Amino acid sequence: MKKHEYKEKKDTRSGFGDGLYELGKKNKNVVALCADLTGSLKMNQFADEFPERFIQCGIAEANMIGVAAGLTVGGKIPFAGTFANFATGRVYDQIRQSVAYSEKNVKICASHAGITLGEDGATHQIMEDIGLMKMLPGMVVINPCDYNQTKAATIAVANYTGPVYLRFGRPKVPNFTPEHQNFEIGKAVILNEGTDVTILATGHLVWKAIEAGEILEQKGIFSEIINIHTIKPLDEEAVLSSVAKTKAVVTAEEHLLNGGLGDSVAQLLGRKLPTPIEMVAVNDKFGESGKPEELLTKYGIDTDDIVSAVDLVLKRK
Amino acid sequence: MSDIQNLKQIASQVRRDIVRMVHAQNSGHPGGSLGCTDFLTALYFEIMEHDPEDFKMDGNDQDLFFLSNGHISPLWYSILARSGYFSISELSTFRKINSRLQGHPTTKEGLPGIRIASGSLGQGLSVACGAAITKKINNDSKLVYSLHGDGELQEGQIWEAALFATHHKIDNLIATVDYNGKQIDGPVEDVITLGNLKAKWESFGWETLEMNGNDMNDVVKTLGQAKTYTGKGKPVIILMKTEMGMGVDYMMGTHKWHGVAPNDEQLELALDQLEESLGDY
Numbered sequence: 119m120k121k122h123e124y125k126e127k128k129d130t131r132s133g134f135g136d137g138l139y140e141l142g143k144k145n146k147n148v149v150a151l152c153a154d155l156t157g158s159l160k161m162n163q164f165a166d167e168f169p170e171r172f173i174q175c176g177i178a179e180a181n182m183i184g185v186a187a188g189l190t191v192g193g194k195i196p197f198a199g200t201f202a203n204f205a206t207g208r209v210y211d212q213i214r215q216s217v218a219y220s221e222k223n224v225k226i227c228a229s230h231a232g233i234t235l236g237e238d239g240a241t242h243q244i245m246e247d248i249g250l251m252k253m254l255p256g257m258v259v260i261n262p263c264d265y266n267q268t269k270a271a272t273i274a275v276a277n278y279t280g281p282v283y284l285r286f287g288r289p290k291v292p293n294f295t296p297e298h299q300n301f302e303i304g305k306a307v308i309l310n311e312g313t314d315v316t317i318l319a320t321g322h323l324v325w326k327a328i329e330a331g332e333i334l335e336q337k338g339i340f341s342e343i344i345n346i347h348t349i350k351p352l353d354e355e356a357v358l359s360s361v362a363k364t365k366a367v368v369t370a371e372e373h374l375l376n377g378g379l380g381d382s383v384a385q386l387l388g389r390k391l392p393t394p395i396e397m398v399a400v401n402d403k404f405g406e407s408g409k410p411e412e413l414l415t416k417y418g419i420d421t422d423d424i425v426s427a428v429d430l431v432l433k434r435k
Numbered sequence: 436m437s438d439i440q441n442l443k444q445i446a447s448q449v450r451r452d453i454v455r456m457v458h459a460q461n462s463g464h465p466g467g468s469l470g471c472t473d474f475l476t477a478l479y480f481e482i483m484e485h486d487p488e489d490f491k492m493d494g495n496d497q498d499l500f501f502l503s504n505g506h507i508s509p510l511w512y513s514i515l516a517r518s519g520y521f522s523i524s525e526l527s528t529f530r531k532i533n534s535r536l537q538g539h540p541t542t543k544e545g546l547p548g549i550r551i552a553s554g555s556l557g558q559g560l561s562v563a564c565g566a567a568i569t570k571k572i573n574n575d576s577k578l579v580y581s582l583h584g585d586g587e588l589q590e591g592q593i594w595e596a597a598l599f600a601t602h603h604k605i606d607n608l609i610a611t612v613d614y615n616g617k618q619i620d621g622p623v624e625d626v627i628t629l630g631n632l633k634a635k636w637e638s639f640g641w642e643t644l645e646m647n648g649n650d651m652n653d654v655v656k657t658l659g660q661a662k663t664y665t666g667k668g669k670p671v672i673i674l675m676k677t678e679m680g681m682g683v684d685y686m687m688g689t690h691k692w693h694g695v696a697p698n699d700e701q702l703e704l705a706l707d708q709l710e711e712s713l714g715d716y
Binding site: 149175181182183184186188196220 | 492499554555
């Protein structure tokens with residue numbers, strides 16, 4: 119299996135913060151908004167260096183989304199940041215009407231997504247956000263896998279005109295993708311070529327998929343591992359061509375089964391290439407307090423769960 | 436003819452447009468539309484600096500208007516068409532299939548003059564704040580206007596925006612509330628009372644003016660006065676007393692015509708009371 123190495127673990131939210139700062143330096147139209155979580159979202163550097171383009175909104179997320187939509191009217195590119203829970207479910211109608219339906223160039227930047235938010239518990243651990251956002255017509259949904267990729271994605275979405283949901287997280291995870299990468303919205307990244315099964319992973323679960331691939335290789339199973347950093351638009355060609363070869367697929371994500379990546383892939387395969395599929399995701403549950411790694415294990419979205427899902431899907435081949 | 440007289444004539448034609456549009460599709464919101472007609476006529480034909488013939492989404496170096504209570508769309512569509520944003524003949528497509536004149540305003544269909552969708556209430560003040568901040572960043576000295584229903588003030592987001600605008604000293608914004616005291620379920624004070632609205636806005640730090648929204652003289656005078664309050668560190672709001680259904684006697688003094696269309700006979704009764712000053716579409 120292709121070796122993937124990392125020098126250090128870093129949080130994806132820092133990738134966002136550093137990407138935003140880079141953007142601030144080179145694109146005067148980029149403005150940033152935050153709802154009293156500037157430190158948590160690592161937006162301090164942007165706020166300090168470009169105070170005239172940083173808009174503190176306080177604990178008022180609905181207003182923040184509306185303000186962001188208004189800022190686009192005169193040509194600004196607003197990056198509105200808060201926790202994923204408050205960036206989606208809390209403000210769904212504001213996003214729906216003022217951003218998505220109005221086709222505004224707003225970037226919704228959602229940190230602390232998923233269960234790895236950890237100790238704060240289920241009130242803050244949204245695992246429905248991908249589903250909520252991908253349902254909105256025209257909304258692009260991106261969930262990068264590590265620090266470098268989140269930084270690259272943050273910079274890339276400024277060059278795309280239209281609403282984007284950019285999802286990232288709190289914990290430090292292996293930073294293994296290249297420092298200088300060309301992030302292409304909607305273009306899946308093949309991390310390992312294999313013949314027996316396709317593993318499609320997004321966000322923090324991409325590294326887990328790599329770990330699972332190594333375990334599977336020792337058992338003589340060769341996995342094709344693909345990083346689906348963009349859930350919508352889904353790279354249908356990459357999925358279909360890989361699955362045509364392997365004839366079995368496992369999806370992995372830090373999200374609910376309903377509405378997540380697996381659901382998008384199943385819909386695609388059902389229409390175009392019916393194939394045995396297993397999904398590593400949380401099934402119809404809220405989370406709870408705990409350490410991120412403990413939670414991934416308890417909620418069945420860890421490395422071993424991907425290995426088990428592959429074993430299961432191979433029996434159905 | 437005086438400017439005021441001219442504005443009144445335009446308003447009369449706009450009111451005819453409203454009742455005819457709503458009647459034609461047997462759908463829409465005539466009550467609030469008729470109540471706000473004098474205000475929007477004055478705004479578009481007297482107060483705002485804008486370029487109807489060359490609409491651009493960014494609206495740079497122009498005054499902007501955001502309609503937050505999007506259900507009074509027939510009024511806005513008539514005003515936009517009558518001021519030259521698009522042909523008045525298009526008014527006949529209101530709420531019909533394949534029309535740019537959707538039930539509630541949208542940017543989706545590319546109708547000139549509209550910069551944000553509205554209909555789900557409470558969002559327009561935030562949008563107006565954002566647009567006003569962009570003007571400041573761009574050193575664009577033009578103003579942002581917005582209109583809201585009084586019932587709409589029951590939405591919490593309005594008060595988030597009210598705090599926000601004061602904190603950020605958004606003093607290039609003039610918001611107006613259609614203070615007609617009525618909403619779908621009945622009098623506002625019976626549904627969820629707003630209490631002392633003037634004191635509320637003042638306590639939130641807004642320069643708060645009052646006017647009679649159905650007296651064209653007062654509307655023009657107060658809007659002019661509101662402009663003199665801009666650029667002084669505070670957002671400006673006008674509490675505009677109006678009569679729902681203004682101009683059509685049987686629609687006045689009740690909330691029942693909030694979202695009901697007149698039948699053939701009622702249309703004739705309405706048109707008899709409204710001078711056809713500019714020619715029907």
